[in-house]
Amino acid sequence: ASEEYHALTTVMWAGRLFPVTIKRMRFSLSQLSTWTNTPLTASRDYINQDYRPTTNVPKVQEEHCNVQAIYLHTQGEPTEKVIFWLYGGAFLSGDAEGNVGPAENVGRATGMDVFLPTYRLLPECTFDDMLWDVALAYGYLVKERKMDPSNIILLGISSGSGLVMRLLQFMAELNRGETLEPPYISPILAPDMMPSGAVLLCPFVDYTAPKGSFKEYDKHDLIVNQSVTEVGVPYFEKILGNDENRRRTSPVYRNMEGLPPLCVVVSEHEVVYDQTILLVNRAREAGVQVTVGMWKFMCHVFCFLASFVPEGQQSMDFVCDWIKNHSQASDTGAVVVAATDE
Secondary structure (H helix, E strand, C coil): CCHHHHHHHHHHHHHHHCCCCHHHHHHHHHCHHHHCCCCCCCEEEEEEEECCCCCCCCHHHCCCCEEEEEEEECCCCCCCCEEEEECCCCCCCCCCHHHHHHHHHHHHHHCCEEEEECCCCCCCCCHHHHHHHHHHHHHHHHHHCCCCHHHEEEEEECHHHHHHHHHHHHHHHHHCCCCCCCHHHHHHCCHHHCCCEEEEECCCCCCCCCCCHHHHHHHCCCCCCHHHHHHHHHHHHHHHCCHHHHHHHCHHHCCCCCCCCEEEEEECCCCCHHHHHHHHHHHHHCCCCEEEEEECCCCCCHHHHCCCCHHHHHHHHHHHHHHHHHHHHHHHCCCCCCCCCC
């Protein structure tokens, strides 16, 4: 690890001594844009629009046919290609506004606009509510804003990667003629809405009882430390119930066939390492093209530490290069076949 990361570890270690609350998590993640060391110059469209893709909206979602999002135009004028960005925060925290800084940096580096939808959080809602919000926002971008799915890259951070995976799996399931869970998601999406590809940053995709790196590495992870897991894990037990339902909800255990190319970034020494490797292996076994960027000794979502440590900037450069190369290959009909492990 770099000297900068060693120094950051020294500074942040004491954070595990303070009790974590959802309120503190939400405040912390709302401030992520202040970590950005470049001026934020992109124009922003703040979207708050009713959107009803079907007349058969279920009663449970009747009051939630509304898309709220920030649309960043990083190049001045709207771009043909767009990144659909889902923030993370263990499903308990995170927001679009707090992600504007890193999203603008990625959008500027790739020459793409960024669409950051808002979705509801636990424990005030259910997993199905989050899936509804994300699917509704994606349907709005494609159907209402007329964005060609082949020009869309999905990007998720931590738990946002889990929502990205479920969104991809929804469309793959529609292509196979399967019934979605929950079924009322079906009218929002369509088989021909599969995006060009997806980026998964330190993906949190296994919601079963903690095991392996998730259970062991919180002792030294700077972000998901023992205080965080003590607060967060009980919510999964309470909201998802038994292990069978938690496994069924977890993207890593669901069918991976028919997914577009994936770019995955992870650290060998962070809490989600084991589940990320399981996801990569299961996706490749299902015939999915997966490119992996792997770093040693880093904490969870170290990508967001790009302003402080060189490994964070390296990981974001890796992601931006993948997006640009994948986008160019899609334009020419070529296929990027290299899988990189760093």
